Amino acid sequence: MVSASSVSMVVAENGLIPLDEAYERCRCETEEWAKTFYLGTMLMPPEKRRAIWAIYVWCRRTDEIMDSPEALSKPREVLLNLLDQWECHTRSVFDGHAVNWLDQVMVDTIQRFDQPLQPYLDMIEGMRMDLTWTRYSTFEELKLYCYRVAGTVGLMSERVMGVDPGYTSAPWSTGANTSGAAVALGIANQLTNILRDVGEDRHRGRIYLPLEDLHRFDYTEEQLFEGVVNDSWKRLMAFQIDRARQWFRQSEEGVRFLAPDARWPVWTSLRLYRGILSRIEQNQYDVFNHRAYVPKYRKLIDLPFSFLLSQSQ
Incomplete structure (x- = not known):
């Protein structure tokens, strides 16, 4: 069982901020790292594009647990533990709990568009596959x-x-x-x-x-x-x-x-x-x-x- 305190190891995002500012951070990150994808999102209505940016950043954070420069030097057991923590945190977000700005936009997106939890858990399982x-x-x-x-x-x-x-x-x-x-x-x-x-x-x-x-x-x-x-x-x-x-x-x-x-x-x-x-x-x-x-x-x-x-x- 992963404790709530240990989850902070993988979710530090500088706390809560105004929701519009949180979405703007998502926009900037999507524009920087996914240029072709970002161009497509700019053709959407504002509410939809903001939700897609939030989902993109969540997926990017998930991927970074495995493929960031820091991750490459970590033992397999540490990475597995981080993925377990991230899964625990994600379940908490789907229960409506937000401790940082990414959580804020995800909770808002989940509420507006009735997001299913299972695909998020499946993606985390895909990251586990990269370890084995x-x-x-x-x-x-x-x-x-x-x-x-x-x-x-x-x-x-x-x-x-x-x-x-x-x-x-x-x-x-x-x-x-x-x-x-x-x-x-x-x-x-x-x-x-x-x-x-x-x-x-x-x-x-x-x-x-x-x-x-x-x-x-x-x-x-x-x-x-x-x-x-x-x-x-x-x-x-x-x-x-x-x-x-x-x-x-x-x-x-x-x-x-x-x-x-x-x-x-x-x-x-x-x-x-x-x-x-x-x-x-x-x-x-x-x-x-x-x-x-x-x-x-x-x-x-x-x-x-x-x-x-x-x-x-």
């Missing part, structure tokens, strides 16, 4: 990890985005199930992250690409750690990119069910994040020496196309 899993034998194993660390974000965001009443109020409607599409988009985004960050993850001793795929394309772990870009690697990466695009296509099916004011930002985020895959291809699959990203001018050019898609549904 440095390899994934099959895609099924990797998919579970992707759900926990990213598919959960789709479920967190789903109720903020809202569903178009036209799909739920008509007499013939059977309801709009957007959860599957929300999870699919999170998995697609995480697969994209994995492909973009192969070079960085190898320095942490982690290989997220399924080992069954490395074997299929005759590429070894040793070659990956050495950053070898050969024909086998290119075929392997082309296969992974195609898989990620399939998940993006699956996620598109649910966008039309979203509330009208959420479709444009979601289409924008989806298309821009998917654009990272094209940048990897343009870099000849060399993710060891070149970080794939979508340039700012491409983001601006894409905005009207995403808007047209959002209006055509």
Whole structure:
């Protein structure tokens, strides 16, 4: 049992402040660390974008327990204890208790958008996986990890985005199930992250690409750690990119069910994040020496196309 006092080790955020100032901190942090994602949030109504910023910062704090520079030097047992503390604290926040500014915005978001607790607990479980899993034998194993660390974000965001009443109020409607599409988009985004960050993850001793795929394309772990870009690697990466695009296509099916004011930002985020895959291809699959990203001018050019898609549904 984790004591309440020990939780302070992972939740110190300088106390309580005015709510608007707390949300502004979330906005600044999202803008700094998630530029493509942030652009999509700016297309949302103010209340929704603030909630998404709060959720992003909570997810970032969760990730920092495992992947901050300080975390890399901590023993496994210490990190597990910190995750236990964070879970305890998160449960307290869902009970309405706030001891710092991040808690404040989370309590407000939970109250406004009826957030489910389980995806937050699942994400913390995904962080625990990073302490015990440095390899994934099959895609099924990797998919579970992707759900926990990213598919959960789709479920967190789903109720903020809202569903178009036209799909739920008509007499013939059977309801709009957007959860599957929300999870699919999170998995697609995480697969994209994995492909973009192969070079960085190898320095942490982690290989997220399924080992069954490395074997299929005759590429070894040793070659990956050495950053070898050969024909086998290119075929392997082309296969992974195609898989990620399939998940993006699956996620598109649910966008039309979203509330009208959420479709444009979601289409924008989806298309821009998917654009990272094209940048990897343009870099000849060399993710060891070149970080794939979508340039700012491409983001601006894409905005009207995403808007047209959002209006055509």
